[in-house]
Amino acid sequence: MSASHSLPLQKCFLFCRIDPVYLGAIRGFSILRAFAAGETIFHEGDRAAGFFVVLKGKIKVYKLSVSGGEKILHVISEGGSVAEAVLFSGIERYPAFAEALEDAELLYVPRKDFLDLMKRHFDLVLSVLASLSEKLRFFNALIEDLSLKSASARLAKYLLDMAVSTGGDCFELDTKKNELARRLGIVPETFSRLIRRMSQQRILRVQKKQICLLNQRRLERLSSGEPF
Amino acid sequence: MSASHSLPLQKCFLFCRIDPVYLGAIRGFSILRAFAAGETIFHEGDRAAGFFVVLKGKIKVYKLSVSGGEKILHVISEGGSVAEAVLFSGIERYPAFAEALEDAELLYVPRKDFLDLMKRHFDLVLSVLASLSEKLRFFNALIEDLSLKSASARLAKYLLDMAVSTGGDCFELDTKKNELARRLGIVPETFSRLIRRMSQQRILRVQKKQICLLNQRRLERLSSGEPF
DNA sequence: CGTAGGGTTGAGGTTAATCAAGTATGGTGG
DNA sequence: CCACCATACTTGATTAACCTCAACCCTACG
Numbered sequence: 222m223s224a225s226h227s228l229p230l231q232k233c234f235l236f237c238r239i240d241p242v243y244l245g246a247i248r249g250f251s252i253l254r255a256f257a258a259g260e261t262i263f264h265e266g267d268r269a270a271g272f273f274v275v276l277k278g279k280i281k282v283y284k285l286s287v288s289g290g291e292k293i294l295h296v297i298s299e300g301g302s303v304a305e306a307v308l309f310s311g312i313e314r315y316p317a318f319a320e321a322l323e324d325a326e327l328l329y330v331p332r333k334d335f336l337d338l339m340k341r342h343f344d345l346v347l348s349v350l351a352s353l354s355e356k357l358r359f360f361n362a363l364i365e366d367l368s369l370k371s372a373s374a375r376l377a378k379y380l381l382d383m384a385v386s387t388g389g390d391c392f393e394l395d396t397k398k399n400e401l402a403r404r405l406g407i408v409p410e411t412f413s414r415l416i417r418r419m420s421q422q423r424i425l426r427v428q429k430k431q432i433c434l435l436n437q438r439r440l441e442r443l444s445s446g447e448p449f
Numbered sequence: 450m451s452a453s454h455s456l457p458l459q460k461c462f463l464f465c466r467i468d469p470v471y472l473g474a475i476r477g478f479s480i481l482r483a484f485a486a487g488e489t490i491f492h493e494g495d496r497a498a499g500f501f502v503v504l505k506g507k508i509k510v511y512k513l514s515v516s517g518g519e520k521i522l523h524v525i526s527e528g529g530s531v532a533e534a535v536l537f538s539g540i541e542r543y544p545a546f547a548e549a550l551e552d553a554e555l556l557y558v559p560r561k562d563f564l565d566l567m568k569r570h571f572d573l574v575l576s577v578l579a580s581l582s583e584k585l586r587f588f589n590a591l592i593e594d595l596s597l598k599s600a601s602a603r604l605a606k607y608l609l610d611m612a613v614s615t616g617g618d619c620f621e622l623d624t625k626k627n628e629l630a631r632r633l634g635i636v637p638e639t640f641s642r643l644i645r646r647m648s649q650q651r652i653l654r655v656q657k658k659q660i661c662l663l664n665q666r667r668l669e670r671l672s673s674g675e676p677f
Numbered sequence: 678c679g680t681a682g683g684g685t686t687g688a689g690g691t692t693a694a695t696c697a698a699g700t701a702t703g704g705t706g707g
Numbered sequence: 708c709c710a711c712c713a714t715a716c717t718t719g720a721t722t723a724a725c726c727t728c729a730a731c732c733c734t735a736c737g
Contacts, residue, residue: 238538284613290665292613295589306586309579310466339574346567346574351537353581358534360588361523367595372725385512385520399683411725413685437518448723600693627715639693641717676691 227277227326228299234356235274235302238348243338250334256280256321262303269315271331273303278325284317296322308332369444372407376415377443379405380425384434391433398430418449455505455554456527462584463502463530466576471566478562484508484549490531497543499559501531506553512545524550536560597672600635604643605671607633608653612662619661626658646677 230236230244239247253276256262262273262280273280279298283291294317297303303319306312339345369375379401383392394401402412419425424440426433434440443449458464458472467475481504484490490501490508507526511519522545525531531547534540567573597603607629611620622629630640647653652668654661662668671677 286613286616286665290669292609295593305582306579309575309582336571336575340571343564343568347537347564350577350581351534353578353585354533354537357581357585357588360585360592363592364588364595365523367592381514381518381520385514388514397683408726409684410686410727414725417685437514441518625715636694637716638695638718642693645717 228275230274230276230328233274233276233300233302235305235349235352238351238355239345240348243342243345246338247330247335248328250331250338252329252331254327254329256325256327258321258323258325260321262319262321262327263315265315265318267315269304269307269312270333271329271335272305272307273319273327273329275299275301275303276326276328279322280319280325280327281322282317282319291318303327308335369446371446371449372405372411373415373449374444374446375405375407376412377440380432380434381437381440381444383432384437390435390437391431394430394432415449456503458502458504458556461502461504461528461530463533463577463580466579466583467573468576471570471573474566475558475563476556478559478566480557480559482555482557484553484555486549486551486553488549490547490549490555491543493543493546495543497532497535497540498561499557499563500533500535501547501555501557503527503529503531504554504556507550508547508553508555509550510545510547519546531555536563597674599674599677600633600639601643601677602672602674603633603635604640604647605668608660608662609665609668609672611660612665618663618665619659622658622660643677 230248231241236244236247256278258278263269265284275297277299279296280303281293281296282303283293285291304315307315339349366375366378369378384390396404398412398416399409402409405412407415416425416427420427422439424434424436426435458476459469464472464475484506486506491497493512503525505527507524508531509521509524510531511521513519532543535543567577594603594606597606612618624632626640626644627637630637633640635643644653644655648655650664650667652662652664654663
């Protein structure tokens with residue numbers, strides 16, 4: 222029954238960098254709409270005069286195949302936005318279907334009003350550009366991680382990242398090893414075995430949650446795919 | 450020695466959607482600079498009054514760790530841009546080092562001039578926003594693909610994608626199977642075996658380069674991780 | 678103590694890469 | 708039109724990386 226509050230605009234990725242002063246204006250010309258799970262938000266081909274920001278719930282964007290099956294293009298959760306292309310490119314119609322996966326609240330932002338606001342306030346433009354380019358960098362990093370295929374490479378990269386961000390060869394794990402393993406996309410057993418082999422080979426020393434890197438050179442080779 | 454021509458501005462991802470009319474202006478206030486392989490482009494902490502577009506070659510962006518090792522943050526090739534954050538966020542100094550990996554040509558675009566141009570021409574803003582959001586969608590799709598771990602899941606997803614984009618259950622492979630396998634991140638042998646097992650199980654029929662999907666339901670389950 | 682949870686270790690199975698042979702297929706020169 | 712060759716593709720056997728499952732070891736904490 223979701224008495225749960227919906228996301229504030231500051232948390233939406235397109236708006237997070239925007240000066241709160243403008244958020245009021247945006248809320249002003251936008252329309253808050255609630256959708257029940259399973260309800261359609263728009264159809265492919267519908268005239269598109271604005272885009273949506275997901276404030277609560279999850280929605281899916283999909284196309285229909287001739288054989289009737291639906292092909293999900295993406296799933297968007299709180300904070301994400303749907304059909305921003307309507308804003309930037311001159312698209313006139315929605316290029317796919319959208320439907321709520323759970324009870325959801327969306328903010329419908331009319332294209333014209335938002336563009337007018339941007340036209341009048343250049344710093345708004347910069348904020349939106351900043352949001353997008355930040356997200357892009359984030360995705361870039363994610364892609365790099367995902368394309369490290371072997372468990373040892375991902376672990377090695379993680380260790381090197383830690384060394385850089387803490388600015389030293391020694392650091393404490395901030396999470397349970399269990400949890401860390403999952404973040405690296407491996408199973409705790411594998412994590413344990415890898416760490417053990419690494420300390421046997423004097424690549425690192427480990428005491429409880431404290432880790433000291435002894436051979437960063439080797440870790441770099443591992444992280445770029447050298448077999449272990 | 451690279452008599453090889455450098456990339457035209459239309460091909461650079463930040464600019465590709467921009468009306469060519471403006472490209473002249475951009476070229477006008479920007480500075481073309483050549484760097485030899487290994488040459489430094491900027492140092493961390495350097496005052497930043499603009500960003501770079503890579504027209505030729507490859508460059509790396511990296512940080513130094515205390516122990517002297519360099520941690521590569523990203524590698525940017527032709528068409529990419531470096532330090533766009535300087536443009537959008539109010540960053541005053543470069544947050545990392547950049548160095549040419551090969552002989553390279555970069556276009557230095559001064560922040561102030563580019564922002565002025567955007568301020569005067571709102572459609573330029575829209576083009577840049579469109580570029581960024583398109584790239585974002587592209588990355589999104591890439592991430593989805595990369596997070597499909599098993600070979601059968603990636604193949605299944607590819608087949609379903611083809612069915613949607615050709616709008617039918619039957620279609621022709623547009624590339625050599627060899628090449629396709631590589632695109633799916635598997636080895637041709639594995640590709641061949643998977644296809645064979647799929648036709649044995651009546652999931653699809655294959656004749657030369659012609660493929661007909663017989664059981665999309667099953668492919669969907671495979672693509673969402675069901676073991677094969 | 679005794680138990681619970683995180684962590685480690687071992688045995689065994691699955692997936693997909695590699696290596697090594699094959700079998701089409703599609704030119705090309707005769 | 709055929710013999711020949713290169714290249715694509717297929718198939719089998721072997722191997723390495725990881726996962727699963729099951730057991731066990733700690734350490735903290737009642």
